[in-house]
Amino acid sequence: MREGMEDKMPGRNDPCPCGSGRKFKVCHGQPGAEALPAKPPGPLRKNNPRRAHLIKTPEQIAGIRKAGILAAELLDMLEDKIRPGITTEDINTWVHEYTKSRGAISAPLGYKGFPKSVCTSVNEVICHGIPGPRRLEEGDIINVDVTPILNGYYGDSSRMYPVGNVSPKARHLMENARECLDIGIAQVRPGAHVGDIGAAIQRHAEAAGYSVVREFVGHGTGVNFHEDPQIPHFGRAGHGPPLLPGMVFTIEPMINEGKWQARVLDDNWTAITVDGKLSAQWEHTIAVTDDGVEILTARA
Numbered sequence: 001m002r003e004g005m006e007d008k009m010p011g012r013n014d015p016c017p018c019g020s021g022r023k024f025k026v027c028h029g030q031p032g033a034e035a036l037p038a039k040p041p042g043p044l045r046k047n048n049p050r051r052a053h054l055i056k057t058p059e060q061i062a063g064i065r066k067a068g069i070l071a072a073e074l075l076d077m078l079e080d081k082i083r084p085g086i087t088t089e090d091i092n093t094w095v096h097e098y099t100k101s102r103g104a105i106s107a108p109l110g111y112k113g114f115p116k117s118v119c120t121s122v123n124e125v126i127c128h129g130i131p132g133p134r135r136l137e138e139g140d141i142i143n144v145d146v147t148p149i150l151n152g153y154y155g156d157s158s159r160m161y162p163v164g165n166v167s168p169k170a171r172h173l174m175e176n177a178r179e180c181l182d183i184g185i186a187q188v189r190p191g192a193h194v195g196d197i198g199a200a201i202q203r204h205a206e207a208a209g210y211s212v213v214r215e216f217v218g219h220g221t222g223v224n225f226h227e228d229p230q231i232p233h234f235g236r237a238g239h240g241p242p243l244l245p246g247m248v249f250t251i252e253p254m255i256n257e258g259k260w261q262a263r264v265l266d267d268n269w270t271a272i273t274v275d276g277k278l279s280a281q282w283e284h285t286i287a288v289t290d291d292g293v294e295i296l297t298a299r300a
């Protein structure tokens with residue numbers, strides 16, 4: 001917690017925004033709360049990794065920023081490599097090797113059994129596509145989602161890449177999804193609510209005739225891959241937990257050309273649109289600062 005932020009904070013006797021059901025003063029409102037085991041719904045589990053670091057220390061944010069800069073470098077490195085004829089396995093190799101060369105490791109590799117170092121999601125794939133022998137063709141669109149772990153800290157970011165020349169409608173979808181990310185980030189400041197982010201994103205996507213994926217959401221991150229809070233990319237302004245300085249989470253809207261529903265393939269990872277239409281996604285990891293927001297997955 002930062003000095004001078006008292007008016008933006010929940011009251012000492014208000015419910016803690018981590019959802020523990022405890023009063024703020026005995027939960028994340030106390031000094032050193034990043035180490036505090038919070039009470040999840042259901043039985044109390046000590047040091048639940050999703051909830052233990054709701055408010056990051058400045059030292060933790062500095063570490064996440066370094067991992068985030070590496071994520072941005074990885075995505076920059078791919079900009080002129082992604083073209084017709086390469087395979088998604090090539091992307092995996094480039095990401096894996098570059099990450100290793102920087103003394104970091106790739107969080108996806110082995111995460112809940114995920115077999116590769118990066119997610120590559122082509123055309124109708126919404127997210128969690130597994131790299132393999134598929135060759136990219138002129139006109140494809142692809143999301144590449146990287147999460148290096150550097151000195152124990154996670155930086156989670158993804159971008160869309162056009163493969164050669166793409167159709168105007170594919171380009172428009174990619175651009176709208178990018179705008180959704182920027183508009184979501186623009187909602188972030190202390191005292192705003194998680195619902196403000198989703199409401200703004202949903203409005204922008206649906207105004208263009210697109211839909212917002214519901215099954216996958218943004219998430220707290222930084223000390224563990226996936227932490228609280230969850231950040232839906234749809235919802236109602238003013239609803240959901242308040243944003244507090246020191247929170248670190250991703251915003252990663254998945255925007256569909258057609259229906260919002262997803263289906264997961266038999267590999268248990270690849271999520272595709274139910275109607276086979278295109279999907280696009282961009283992701284940043286951000287920190288709530290004392291007066292606004294800092295994008296952690298961008299070069300300084």
Ligand code: MF3
Binds near residue numbers: 111114147250283
């Ligand atoms: N990077 C993804 C996200 O944005 C998570 C990928 S999990 C994996 O949350 F196992 F598929 F890598």
Ligand code: CO
Binds near residue numbers: 145156158
């Ligand atoms: Co990601």
Ligand code: CO
Binds near residue numbers: 156218219250252283
């Ligand atoms: Co993420």
